[in-house]
Amino acid sequence: MLKIENLTRSFGGLTAVDDLSLHLETGDIQGIIGPNGAGKTTAFNLITGIYRPDQGRILLDGQDLSGLTSDVISRRGIARTFQNIRLFGKMTVWDNIITAFHQRMGHGFWDAVFHLPLFKSREREVCKESLAFLERFGLAERRNELAENLPYGEQRRLEIARALATNPRVLLLDEPAAGMNPTEVEGLIGLIRDIHREFDLSILLIEHHMPVVLKLCNRVQVMDFGRTIAAGDPHEVTGDPVVIKAYLGDEEDGL
Numbered sequence: 067m068l069k070i071e072n073l074t075r076s077f078g079g080l081t082a083v084d085d086l087s088l089h090l091e092t093g094d095i096q097g098i099i100g101p102n103g104a105g106k107t108t109a110f111n112l113i114t115g116i117y118r119p120d121q122g123r124i125l126l127d128g129q130d131l132s133g134l135t136s137d138v139i140s141r142r143g144i145a146r147t148f149q150n151i152r153l154f155g156k157m158t159v160w161d162n163i164i165t166a167f168h169q170r171m172g173h174g175f176w177d178a179v180f181h182l183p184l185f186k187s188r189e190r191e192v193c194k195e196s197l198a199f200l201e202r203f204g205l206a207e208r209r210n211e212l213a214e215n216l217p218y219g220e221q222r223r224l225e226i227a228r229a230l231a232t233n234p235r236v237l238l239l240d241e242p243a244a245g246m247n248p249t250e251v252e253g254l255i256g257l258i259r260d261i262h263r264e265f266d267l268s269i270l271l272i273e274h275h276m277p278v279v280l281k282l283c284n285r286v287q288v289m290d291f292g293r294t295i296a297a298g299d300p301h302e303v304t305g306d307p308v309v310i311k312a313y314l315g316d317e318e319d320g321l
């Protein structure tokens with residue numbers, strides 16, 4: 067489904083992603099782990115067109131996405147969430163979800179916000195779908211609240227719902243459990259399992275919480291200083307002394 071070949075990107079003298087290759091098969095939930103600054107988010111930024119690769123290719127179902135803009139890549143079927151949740155905080159939950167549906171339909175942000183004629187024809191259909199989506203994500207009762215006023219776990223859920231409203235085949239989740247309490251993390255694991263099945267997704271997941279990786283991922287790839295240092299079964303990889311050393315430096319505790 068998603069094939070990354072020899073991806074490299076430098077910033078000045080620093081090679082943030084160095085010869086990264088990765089295959090995400092249909093239906094996979096794969097983890098990317100590695101210490102801070104390893105290049106994980108840069109890899110996501112390359113896949114989603116925020117940065118252009120210096121070298122390498124990104125193929126979705128055999129089609130080369132390298133060098134395309136974020137909008138085009140989103141319409142081709144790759145959606146993502148961000149390490150620091152990105153929502154329209156001063157807009158309601160409803161407007162956040164409805165703008166994502168309009169993005170999928172090729173309507174502009176301002177069309178959606180100001181309800182211009184272009185978008186009116188399909189408004190009823192979009193409203194129906196948006197409501198169904200909010201109900202699915204347990205956010206329907208919150209629809210008139212400002213996104214920034216939601217509890218953290220619900221903001222994360224809304225961000226994932228927004229990503230799915232663009233109808234992706236591949237979903238990239240950048241540290242979805244960051245900042246969550248243990249109850250929220252358990253809820254998140256259940257949510258990712260459910261949407262994986264319901265929306266027929268392949269998922270690539272950056273995560274520092276190892277329980278999340280171990281419970282969800284069928285494969286994991288470890289990055290350090292931009293390079294892949296290990297890959298394979300999550301339980302084996304997280305027990306690999308090379309991986310433990312990369313995470314810990316000279317400290318003694320495990321992952």
Ligand SMILES: Nc1ncnc2c1ncn2[C@@H]1O[C@H](COP(=O)(O)OP(=O)(O)OP(=O)(O)O)[C@@H](O)[C@H]1O
Pocket residue numbers: 077080082100101102103104105106107108109149
């Ligand atoms: N736009 C940029 N300009 C300069 N350096 C950058 C840029 N983006 C990333 N970097 C550098 O590239 C390296 C990799 O950063 P990246 O954010 O990809 O790491 P990460 O593995 O996601 O880390 P974390 O787990 O802390 O989020 C870091 O040294 C970072 O400072």
